[in-house]
Amino acid sequence: MKKMPAHTISSLTxxxxxxxxxxxxxxxxxxxMGVGAKPAKGAxxxxxxxxxxxxxxxxxWAGPRLSAxxxxxxxxxxDPVDPGTAVNSNDPSAAGGKYGSADIVxxxxxxxxxxxxxxxxxxxxxxxxxxxxxRYEIQILDGDSTKHGLGAVINETESPYYAYHGPGKWNSxxxxxxxxxxxxxxxxxxxxxxxxxxxxxxxxxQTINQVWGGPNSGVDGGNDGGKGITDTPEGLxxxxxGHDVLYRNIWIKxxxxxxPNTDF
Numbered sequence: 001m002k003k004m005p006a007h008t009i010s011s012l013t014x015x016x017x018x019x020x021x022x023x024x025x026x027x028x029x030x031x032x033m034g035v036g037a038k039p040a041k042g043a044x045x046x047x048x049x050x051x052x053x054x055x056x057x058x059x060x061w062a063g064p065r066l067s068a069x070x071x072x073x074x075x076x077x078x079d080p081v082d083p084g085t086a087v088n089s090n091d092p093s094a095a096g097g098k099y100g101s102a103d104i105v106x107x108x109x110x111x112x113x114x115x116x117x118x119x120x121x122x123x124x125x126x127x128x129x130x131x132x133x134x135r136y137e138i139q140i141l142d143g144d145s146t147k148h149g150l151g152a153v154i155n156e157t158e159s160p161y162y163a164y165h166g167p168g169k170w171n172s173x174x175x176x177x178x179x180x181x182x183x184x185x186x187x188x189x190x191x192x193x194x195x196x197x198x199x200x201x202x203x204x205x206q207t208i209n210q211v212w213g214g215p216n217s218g219v220d221g222g223n224d225g226g227k228g229i230t231d232t233p234e235g236l237x238x239x240x241x242g243h244d245v246l247y248r249n250i251w252i253k254x255x256x257x258x259x260p261n262t263d264f
Contacts, residue, residue, distance in 0.1 A: 033174045034199035035165075036249070037116050043253035046106055046236065049085040051076045061105040061134065061237055065216040068093035068102035074240070079248065081120065081170055086248040089128050094240035097127070100216030105134055106235035111179040112255040114264075115236065121167045122244035129154070131237035132177045134219045135229070136191055136208045140245060142167050151197045155212045160202035170248075172198055176255070176262040182231040191229075194262040204263055 032040050039045055046057055054076065060068050068091055075088045091102035110133065117130060121142045128140040137154040144150060149159030151173075165171050174196040181189035195203040210229065215222025219234050238247060 032116070033172070033196055035118055035170045035172045037172065037174065039116070039251040040114060040253050043114070043116075043251045044108075045251045047087065047247065047250040049076070049079075049087075049248055054087055057106055057108070058104045059107055061100070061103045061235075063100045063103070063216055063218075064222070065098065065100035066102075067098070068240075072104060073102065074104060077246065080122070080168070080246075084248070086120065086246040089238060089240050089245045089247065090243060091240040094242045097241050099129075099213070099239055099241050102240040103131075103237050104240070105131075105237040109233040109235050110252065110254060111233045112177060112257045114174075114176050114253040114255060116172065116174050116249065116251050117247065118170050118172045118249045120170050120246040120248075122246065124167055126167065126243040126245050127241040128243060128245035129239035129241070130173060131218050131239065132175075132193065133179060133191070134234040134237040135211045135221075136177075136193070137212065137217070137239075138173060138175070138193075138195065140239075151195070151202060153193060153195075153203060153206050153208055156208060157203055157206055160197050160200070163197040163200045163202055165198060172196075174199075176257075176264050178255075178257045178260060178262050179233070180229050180231070181260075185231070187229055187231075189260055192260055192262050194264060205261060 073091045076085050077088050079086050093102040119140055124142055126142045130138045139152045139154045141150050145159045145161035147155050150161055150164055152159040176194050178192045180187050180191045191208040193206050211218050211221040211226035220229050
């Protein structure tokens with residue numbers, strides 16, 4: 001048999017390697033993860049950069065501290081990095097860090113879901129937050145790598161600060177969330193989340209105990225000190241804290257997760 005040239009073997013090896021990686025992508029989900037990820041099949045786009053979609057699908061959260069009034073004062077701004085537009089969470093009513101005074105929430109409510117969201121912190125110290133079911137916060141806070149810091153399931157995990165791209169750059173959260181389960185009105189299974197931060201898996205099947213931050217933070221925040229979780233679907237909420245934190249490319253896919261497993 002004629003011996004195959006070394007360069008041919010090398011080329012075939014690379015080709016088979018690439019083919020092998022491609023076969024893995026649908027199972028790992030990495031083809032639809034990270035900054036710029038396109039919506040998964042069956043997903044709903046919650047924000048595409050337009051004022052029309054912002055007003056159509058979002059409203060102010062009517063929490064106890066709400067002081068903003070419709071129409072939404074979150075401004076549509078030019079994307080500072082890429083072509084297109086984004087929304088700035090710096091609502092005037094939240095000046096001084098008054099969270100809960102001008103937070104926005106989706107009009108549609110959700111239980112279990114796959115979420116993709118991109119954010120950009122304009123200046124050092126920029127602060128906002130993503131609330132799953134308007135209860136459980138995934139922190140957005142430049143400069144904080146504690147349990148209250150960036151990428152943390154707030155006060156429940158350490159901050160995966162190492163995955164952060166830094167201020168002035170786009171970052172992404174990709175996650176699967178499973179709502180708490182109840183029987184006869186009592187919580188039998190806690191909420192759970194798996195999170196990728198800029199494509200890096202940082203939390204796996206992390207259970208979430210409570211709502212932190214009091215009644216101005218989210219639904220059930222004032223119920224038994226945040227431990228009185230109720231059995232209601234709720235919207236996705238973005239927090240206004242008086243800082244220039246931008247959002248874009250937000251999409252969600254509803255799921256029905258029978259087992260307590262969010263790993264993907």
